[in-house]
Amino acid sequence: MVIGVATLYLVSQGIEVVRKGRRREVDPHWFRGLSYLKIGWRWVKRALSMGLRLCKVLHLDGGEDPEPSMASRRDQRRRLKYSFEVVQVLV
Numbered sequence: 001m002v003i004g005v006a007t008l009y010l011v012s013q014g015i016e017v018v019r020k021g022r023r024r025e026v027d028p029h030w031f032r033g034l035s036y037l038k039i040g041w042r043w044v045k046r047a048l049s050m051g052l053r054l055c056k057v058l059h060l061d062g063g064e065d066p067e068p069s070m071a072s073r074r075d076q077r078r079r080l081k082y083s084f085e086v087v088q089v090l091v
Contacts, residue, residue, distance in 0.1 A: 007037065012058040014040030032069045 014036030017023055026042035027034045034042070047054050 008058060008060075010040035010044065011036045012040070012060060013043055013055050014038070015059065015061060016055040017043045035069060 017026065017039055018032070018036070022043075023032060023039060026046060027039055032039075043052075044054060046052065
């Protein structure tokens with residue numbers, strides 16, 4: 001249960017950092033290269049060492065990710081090469 005709550009808090013913290021536009025302080029990639037969990041963990045370490053504020057309310061957004069992570073440009077091109085379409089078949 002402790003690991004679950006810690007994971008929820010770190011992901012929520014990561015989402016809040018990205019929403020406030022401060023992602024580049026903990027994720028140096030041109031595009032988002034880290035997961036929300038890692039962004040949250042790095043922000044917590046940074047906040048504790050520099051006296052910055054942490055989020056007080058857990059908030060998880062639903063829907064599509066506005067800024068999806070991308071490990072590298074080559075992986076992104078490879079990922080965009082494949083697309084899937086959901087087709088509903090009525091019988």
